[in-house]
Amino acid sequence: MGEAIRIFDTTLRDGEQSPGCSMNLKEKLTLARQLTRLGVDVIEAGFPIASEGDFEAVRAIAEEIRGPVICGLARTPEVDVERAARALESAEKTRIHTFIATSDIHLEHKLRMTREQVIDEVGRAVTQARGYTDDVEFSAEDATRSDRDYLVQVFSVALEAGASTLNVPDTVGYTTPGEYAELVRYLIAEIPGSGAATFSVHCHNDLGLAVANSLAAVEAGARQVECTVNGIGERAGNTSLEEMVMAVRTRPDVYAEVELGINAAEIYPSSRLLSSVTGVQVQPNKAIVGDNAFAHEAGIHQDGVLKAAITYEIMTPASIGRASNELVLGKHSGRHAFRDRLDELGLDVDGDEFERAFKRFKDLADAKKVIYNEDIEAIAADSVTATEDRFELLELTITSGNALAPKATVSLAVDGDAKDTVASGVGPVDAIFKAIAELTQTPSELIRYQVHAVTAGLDAQGEVTVTIEEEGRRVIGNGVHEDVMVASGKAYVNAINKLEWHRLRHEVNEPKGI
Numbered sequence: 001m002g003e004a005i006r007i008f009d010t011t012l013r014d015g016e017q018s019p020g021c022s023m024n025l026k027e028k029l030t031l032a033r034q035l036t037r038l039g040v041d042v043i044e045a046g047f048p049i050a051s052e053g054d055f056e057a058v059r060a061i062a063e064e065i066r067g068p069v070i071c072g073l074a075r076t077p078e079v080d081v082e083r084a085a086r087a088l089e090s091a092e093k094t095r096i097h098t099f100i101a102t103s104d105i106h107l108e109h110k111l112r113m114t115r116e117q118v119i120d121e122v123g124r125a126v127t128q129a130r131g132y133t134d135d136v137e138f139s140a141e142d143a144t145r146s147d148r149d150y151l152v153q154v155f156s157v158a159l160e161a162g163a164s165t166l167n168v169p170d171t172v173g174y175t176t177p178g179e180y181a182e183l184v185r186y187l188i189a190e191i192p193g194s195g196a197a198t199f200s201v202h203c204h205n206d207l208g209l210a211v212a213n214s215l216a217a218v219e220a221g222a223r224q225v226e227c228t229v230n231g232i233g234e235r236a237g238n239t240s241l242e243e244m245v246m247a248v249r250t251r252p253d254v255y256a257e258v259e260l261g262i263n264a265a266e267i268y269p270s271s272r273l274l275s276s277v278t279g280v281q282v283q284p285n286k287a288i289v290g291d292n293a294f295a296h297e298a299g300i301h302q303d304g305v306l307k308a309a310i311t312y313e314i315m316t317p318a319s320i321g322r323a324s325n326e327l328v329l330g331k332h333s334g335r336h337a338f339r340d341r342l343d344e345l346g347l348d349v350d351g352d353e354f355e356r357a358f359k360r361f362k363d364l365a366d367a368k369k370v371i372y373n374e375d376i377e378a379i380a381a382d383s384v385t386a387t388e389d390r391f392e393l394l395e396l397t398i399t400s401g402n403a404l405a406p407k408a409t410v411s412l413a414v415d416g417d418a419k420d421t422v423a424s425g426v427g428p429v430d431a432i433f434k435a436i437a438e439l440t441q442t443p444s445e446l447i448r449y450q451v452h453a454v455t456a457g458l459d460a461q462g463e464v465t466v467t468i469e470e471e472g473r474r475v476i477g478n479g480v481h482e483d484v485m486v487a488s489g490k491a492y493v494n495a496i497n498k499l500e501w502h503r504l505r506h507e508v509n510e511p512k513g514i
């Protein structure tokens with residue numbers, strides 16, 4: 001038995017900081033349930049001081065989720081730490097994660113503090129956090145560009161004040177595997193009493209090295225890795241959870257000294273769920289979870305795989321829960337079959353949302369011969385996000401063609417009241433968007449419009465992703481339907497609902513500088 005490595009999942013905090021990946025409370029809860037099935041050790045649920053929305057999401061996750069430790073992020077000021085503690089009050093297992101930058105670059109240009117002042121802050125914040133919980137993590141932001149001996153001093157103070165996890169972030173994705181491993185070894189060797197702490201690593205992917213750096217740090221003695229599903233996160237993202245886990249699992253000969261408590265069969269469902277909730281798809285060649293990750297194109301490879309999969313396959317799709325394109329249900333399938341399939345896919349859809357999803361499934365089964373797992377996931381994501389929205393697409397009719405000016409008649413529920421309008425446009429999508437913009441009175445600007453097929457086949461559902469922006473805030477909306485025009489309308493309404501959510505719940509205390 002190797003030593004356990006903790007997987008600290010920050011999809012809901014650092015991941016949410018990636019452009020377009022912001023999630024509302026319900027979406028965060030749905031993902032937190034999936035992360036629990038995945039078996040992560042710690043869920044960093046958010047940054048409670050950042051906004052009311054973040055506070056509420058952390059509180060809801062703390063109230064409901066049992067199993068993983070629930071963590072809230074806080075800068076060092078008293079009010080931040082207190083806010084995190086309040087949000088985490090009802091968690092079964094609580095962690096407060098406090099951080100401050102330690103590089104001279106950040107001290108001089110961002111914090112305008114001296115090294116001594118930062119050390120005082122660390123001692124004070126960790127002591128305060130320990131007043132609320134025994135489980136305190138301290139991060140030295142921009143550790144990889146900090147002076148090593150100063151880092152030793154800062155971490156020593158955090159440890160003495162009661163932090164049990166010491167995190168060494170590569171905040172700007174600057175380090176390299178050899179250098180990072182050496183830093184971790186140095187810290188473990190030089191910090192007095194370091195054996196009492198768990199060393200943690202948190203890598204950003206600016207140079208595409210986040211996973212390699214995290215693995216190197218594990219070989220050097222780190223025992224917690226911070227990562228995100230699909231590698232989402234600030235800028236180029238964070239260490240990808242699925243790549244990290246599968247590297248350790250696929251090479252037990254190299255990583256013989258460590259082991260992970262992750263349920264790998266939940267990796268693919270987690271990746272799919274995140275993509276449907278945020279509308280951000282992974283690139284086709286993304287390791288482990290991309291569309292092409294297990295697709296063998298060259299004849300010589302196909303021939304080899306048919307003779308013996310081991311020739312070109314180092315892991316199986318099934319090991320990450322990817323039973324590709326399995327035909328699951330058809331038009332004769334009833335409620336029970338639908339419910340069983342949702343459960344098997346780990347999708348929580350209950351009450352009104354279940355009814356809505358079941359109706360969509362029946363409509364789809366009428367229009368399309370075969371229903372795949374991907375179809376069910378898309379329907380579930382659509383139904384789960386719909387219930388707390390201000391606007392809902394009720395009906396949409398298009399007239400369009402090469403001899404007609406495109407015209408859209410759209411009916412929306414606005415705060416529960418049905419409203420309709422007609423608009424013309426350059427093309428049918430333009431007409432739909434103009435009608436919706438008029439009914440929702442949105443001042444937002446359309447930045448990007450994308451369509452992709454959820455599965456193979458001419459009768460596949462279309463998934464439309466719309467990026468819109470208002471006052472510098474960008475959100476992504478998603479819509480799925482067998483009719484691409486309806487999917488477009490749903491995606492646009494979904495994006496406007498997300499902007500509404502931010503306008504009403506998410507606009508205070510936005511912290512700068514992480």
Ligand code: KIV
Binds near residue numbers: 014140167172
């Ligand atoms: O990248 C970073 O330094 C962070 C810290 C808050 C851990 O996200």
Ligand code: ZN
Binds near residue numbers: 014169171202234
């Ligand atoms: Zn980060």
